[in-house]
Amino acid sequence: RYNVLQSGKKCSVEVIGPTFLKVISRLDWNPTLSGKQRYMLRIIEDGALKNTYVLNGVRSDVAAYGGKIDSVPSKGEVIYVEVPAGKHTYEVEFKDSGREVNLRFLIPRESLRNSE
Numbered sequence: 068r069y070n071v072l073q074s075g076k077k078c079s080v081e082v083i084g085p086t087f088l089k090v091i092s093r094l095d096w097n098p099t100l101s102g103k104q105r106y107m108l109r110i111i112e113d114g115a116l117k118n119t120y121v122l123n124g125v126r127s128d129v130a131a132y133g134g135k136i137d138s139v140p141s142k143g144e145v146i147y148v149e150v151p152a153g154k155h156t157y158e159v160e161f162k163d164s165g166r167e168v169n170l171r172f173l174i175p176r177e178s179l180r181n182s183e
Contacts, residue, residue: 069170073167083153083155095168105121130142
């Protein structure tokens with residue numbers, strides 16, 4: 068499942084480490100866009116900036132939104148975030164004006180057993 072993140076907004080997730088967090092992002096692609104579209108995501112760990120990623124979105128030829136005919140997602144761009152031991156809150160911030168990005172968060176199955 069993807070979470071829609073609008074420009075200027077944040078999306079958060081809590082993770083218990085040690086593990087890694089896989090973040091898949093897909094830029095919302097409307098008919099006015101072409102070529103590569105650059106966008107930026109900021110990863111914030113427990114209130115402090117951990118990293119800033121500059122990504123290049125490219126229109127997907129195979130993915131589509133269910134019930135959304137005016138746009139398609141870009142190909143998925145992947146970010147891996149190392150999560151130290153203990154419970155941590157991660158926020159993903161998207162600041163590109165007037166656009167949306169779709170985010171999916173994944174952790175390894177064995178990390179679901181981690182405890183604080």
